[in-house]
Amino acid sequence: xxxxxxxNLFQRxxxxxxxxxxxxxxxxxxxxxxxxxxxxxxxxxxxxxxxxFGDYFAGVYTHESDNVFNELPSHxxxxxxxxxxFTEEAILDKLTNIKINKSPGPDLLQPGARHHxxxxxxxx
Numbered sequence: 001x002x003x004x005x006x007x008n009l010f011q012r013x014x015x016x017x018x019x020x021x022x023x024x025x026x027x028x029x030x031x032x033x034x035x036x037x038x039x040x041x042x043x044x045x046x047x048x049x050x051x052x053f054g055d056y057f058a059g060v061y062t063h064e065s066d067n068v069f070n071e072l073p074s075h076x077x078x079x080x081x082x083x084x085x086f087t088e089e090a091i092l093d094k095l096t097n098i099k100i101n102k103s104p105g106p107d108l109l110q111p112g113a114r115h116h117x118x119x120x121x122x123x124x
Contacts, residue, residue, distance in 0.1 A: 028049055030042050030043065030044045031043040031048075031049050031052045031053075033052045033055070033056065098111045099111060100112040
């Protein structure tokens with residue numbers, strides 16, 4: 001009898017777990033927006049919510065002509081910029097201190113590859 005009760009309890013708990021993972025859960029509540037006629041419309045199903053967001057973001061962005069651009073005003077700096085000088089020692093110092101466990105930068109090169117190249121050049 002005790003074994004059967006444990007089996008029934010397990011089956012109920014297992015079913016409850018599977019159902020909690022398999023149900024589609026929505027995280028976005030009802031959305032209020034203005035319809036074409038100006039009245040407030042409430043979107044409560046996923047398709048209506050997606051359409052409401054699409055309409056909103058379509059209205060936020062503007063279409064501009066590719067032919068006409070307003071000329072930007074020129075700004076003259078009161079302070080002149082000096083030439084930037086990179087020394088080989090400064091570059092080697094930065095490259096040898098790269099943290100090789102970090103993710104790649106905008107050039108998509110792994111930091112470990114750069115570190116490996118630098119240590120290989122030092123030994124030659």
